[in-house]
Amino acid sequence: MTYCVGLRLDRGIIFASDTRTNAGFDNIACFRKMHVFEKKGERTIVLLTAGNLAVTQSVISLLNESIAHADEGDGVNMMNVTTLFQAARLVGAALREVHRTDGEALGATAAAFSASFILGGQIKGEKPRLFQIYNEGNFIEATVDTPFFQIGEHKYGKPILDRVAVPEMRMGDAAKLLLISFDSTLRSNLSVGMPIDMLIYRTDTYFVGEQRRIDADDPYFRSLSNGWSEALRHAFANIETYTNGDIDEKAPH
């Protein structure tokens, strides 16, 4: 299982992804789910992947091959498209090509043969943009109302994003938010696993400001995880108890 999230803010875009891939619970491996296409000073494009690893790796390979062979075909690739919208179309097209090539052979197991992506970044001449690309190759773009996208095991970590994420956030708070969202997911689904890859892109910089791998021993993550549990229990204790009819008073115990 996978959990990836991208959050578009006024100050930039922040991305996070887990690194666990499994083929059954006795075969757990760590794969990178965060890919960067960058030309410093001109474009930074980040792609997060979820779903079938054979599919997502094939998509990445196709994208890389069309960069390597830019003199063939139409020559359009992630390093020369002029908008993020075009970049999203390239990812969608690569995904459709993988489905065309491998889909028939996989046949009956097609349900498991799916993938989705978060694509974000900035190309000179545009503001930073963030897209979610579906298994069918179509996609949607983040807006001010919904500034984040999640793929994979997204539900456990969504309530805190719904409540806290706003475009005006500072980057440090956004990083904290994403890590709390991850912490909730990690606690509730064992197949989403540490370490976490986190990447921070700041508006109009055209290079990756920070990219690091956060493992289970990371002092900040450990302190955040414990602090958040403690804060939730404290918050729970401070909500007025349900007392309709003095239910505990009437209880025999």
Next chain:
Amino acid sequence: MTYCVGLRLDRGIIFASDTRTNAGFDNIACFRKMHVFEKKGERTIVLLTAGNLAVTQSVISLLNESIAHADEGDGVNMMNVTTLFQAARLVGAALREVHRTDGEALGATAAAFSASFILGGQIKGEKPRLFQIYNEGNFIEATVDTPFFQIGEHKYGKPILDRVAVPEMRMGDAAKLLLISFDSTLRSNLSVGMPIDMLIYRTDTYFVGEQRRIDADDPYFRSLSNGWSEALRHAFANIETYTNGDIDEKAPH
């Protein structure tokens, strides 16, 4: 969509279910998903339902018919079984019968033709017990380690249950916990809808101590919902900001 939860405590069992059923977003209706089989002083059995409404209503009808016709067949029904385990088997058997009867005709849409149940309560001679019954008619029982079951849209409301639910809780705190879990679910999935049915059963009482419908205007629920949002934001603000490399200091904004 549906969200139901049952939590088994030392002091008793508490149940909650939403009431929304939909057949597409333009056809939303309110149906009871909480059913009680009770003989005061001897048994209180509560059944929560999730899934295809045609299936769950058929299961309830079959269970009720075998009570009405206790002189036919083997005569075993929800009002005379001697253990909750046997009650769970009855529900599973009724579910299998519905699948046998209607399954073939539904054929291709079988995936949507599924249902699941939470069954809990107490029959004289036993402690209170809590079961989750799967679409296949088999089931599992709650233990001290995992004192709660959820069916339907369960993920959004699980993190707070994971962190707070313990068998030693007081009933008033358990009611608060279930309503917070509902609040998270309602915010993140519009197809889970108010009002909420809540039922409190206290150990060794053999009658429903409290059962009420909580609607969106309920003052306690409104205060809890606002208070919880506020508490989460406060808790978030109190967690140390991520500051690796002074990311906001370096930012151009």
